[in-house]
Amino acid sequence: MSKDLRLQCTTTISGHHEPSPAEMFAQMAAWCEENDITHDTYGEGPFLQGFEQKVADLLGFEAGVFVITGTMNQPTVLELVCKEKNNPLVAMHETCHIYRHERQGYQLQNRFSVLPIGDAFRTWDVNDLKAWPDALSAALYELPMREIGGQLPTWQELEEIKQYCKEQSIHLHLDGARLWETAAFFQKEYKEIAQGFNSAYVSLYKGLNGMGGSLLLGDKDLISKASVWMKRQGGNVYHRTPYAVSAAMQFDQRIEMMPQLFERTRQIYQILHDYPQLKVNPEQPQANMLHIYLPVSYEKALEIRDNFAAEKSIWIGHPSITELANQSKIEWYVGDRLLNMPDHEFIEFLDGLVLALEA
Numbered sequence: 001m002s003k004d005l006r007l008q009c010t011t012t013i014s015g016h017h018e019p020s021p022a023e024m025f026a027q028m029a030a031w032c033e034e035n036d037i038t039h040d041t042y043g044e045g046p047f048l049q050g051f052e053q054k055v056a057d058l059l060g061f062e063a064g065v066f067v068i069t070g071t072m073n074q075p076t077v078l079e080l081v082c083k084e085k086n087n088p089l090v091a092m093h094e095t096c097h098i099y100r101h102e103r104q105g106y107q108l109q110n111r112f113s114v115l116p117i118g119d120a121f122r123t124w125d126v127n128d129l130k131a132w133p134d135a136l137s138a139a140l141y142e143l144p145m146r147e148i149g150g151q152l153p154t155w156q157e158l159e160e161i162k163q164y165c166k167e168q169s170i171h172l173h174l175d176g177a178r179l180w181e182t183a184a185f186f187q188k189e190y191k192e193i194a195q196g197f198n199s200a201y202v203s204l205y206k207g208l209n210g211m212g213g214s215l216l217l218g219d220k221d222l223i224s225k226a227s228v229w230m231k232r233q234g235g236n237v238y239h240r241t242p243y244a245v246s247a248a249m250q251f252d253q254r255i256e257m258m259p260q261l262f263e264r265t266r267q268i269y270q271i272l273h274d275y276p277q278l279k280v281n282p283e284q285p286q287a288n289m290l291h292i293y294l295p296v297s298y299e300k301a302l303e304i305r306d307n308f309a310a311e312k313s314i315w316i317g318h319p320s321i322t323e324l325a326n327q328s329k330i331e332w333y334v335g336d337r338l339l340n341m342p343d344h345e346f347i348e349f350l351d352g353l354v355l356a357l358e359a
Helices: 002-008 021-036 047-061 070-085 128-131 153-168 190-194 221-231 240-249 251-272 298-312 334-339 343-358
Strands: 063-067 089-092 112-119 138-141 171-176 200-204 213-217 278-283 289-294 327-335
Touching: 002 298, 021 240, 047 063, 047 190, 047 200, 047 213, 047 240, 063 221, 070 089, 070 138, 070 171, 070 200, 070 213, 070 221, 070 327, 089 251, 112 200, 153 171, 171 334, 240 343, 251 289, 251 334, 251 343, 298 343
Parallel strands: 089 112, 089 138, 138 171, 171 200
Antiparallel strands: 063 213, 200 213, 278 289, 289 327
C-alpha cells in the first residue's frame, strides 16, 4: 500500500530526483556514445578499470575493484584481514550496517566476531576503542554515521583513531557508504579524509544516484586477494558496465554538488528553528542529512505519512520507532529535491505537517 502511495506522489522531500528507467537508460546510452564506452568482460575493460582507478586516486589508494553490493564488499575484506592476522575480532559501532542490517551474516557464516564499541547515540572515539582489553584485528568507522542522523567525529578524534590503529597494527576500514557527504563538514580533501585508513568501501548509488554497486579500495595486494573472493561468492557479474556507467556519468557533477547540498542543509536547519515541535539530530548539520523527531507514535506517523501522500501527493519519508512510545523519527537526505524546493513551499509543507501532528 505504502509503495503504491509513494509512486503516486508528485513531491518527495528526501533524496535526489530519480529518473524513470527509460530516462536513465537514455542518458546512459547518450553518455556511452559520447565517451566511446565499451563493455567490461567479467571486470576486465578500459572503462571500468579506469573508473575504479579514478576513485582510488581520489581517495589516495593504490587500487580499487567493483563489488556488486556493499553487503558482499565489507564483510569480505574484514574476513580477509582477520584470517591473515589469525584474529577474528573486529570493532565497530553497534549502528553499523554489518551489525544492524545484514541479518548477522558475518556471524552465521563464521567470518569474524564483532565487538560493539562506543555509545549507541553518538560517534565513538579512541577511548572507546581502548576500553576493550582484547587485541583487535580490525576496526570499522562509518563516515558519516547514518543511523544517528549523519553524525561525524571531530577531525581531532578521527586523527587520534588513525594514529592509535597504526600504532597497534589494527586494520582501520572506512565504511564510506556516504563518504562523499563528509568533505563539506571537515573542509578537507577526500584523500586527506581517507588517509590513515587501510581500506575503504564507497557506494556507487548513495549520494551519486547510480543504479547500484560499490567499490572496494586499498593497496594492490589486498584488492587482488579480495577480487578472488568476490568471484568465489558469486560476485563475478559478466558486465559491470550498466552500474559503473550510471555512477560515472554523473560522478563529477554529484561530487561538486556536495558543498551546495551542505549549505542547503544549513538553510533547512534555520527554517526548522521556527518549528520547536520538530526535533533534529544532530543539533547542528554535520552532513547533508538529518533525523526529524516527531512528537507522535510510529503508528500515528505512518497514518500522517499516508494521508500526506493520498491527499497532498507529498511523500515525507519512512517513519521509524524510537525509544519513546509517543515519538517517532524520519530521515531526510538533503539532495536535489530539497535543493530545488523554494523556501516558501518547504515552509508550507512544514506548516501542514505540524498541523497534522497536533490534530
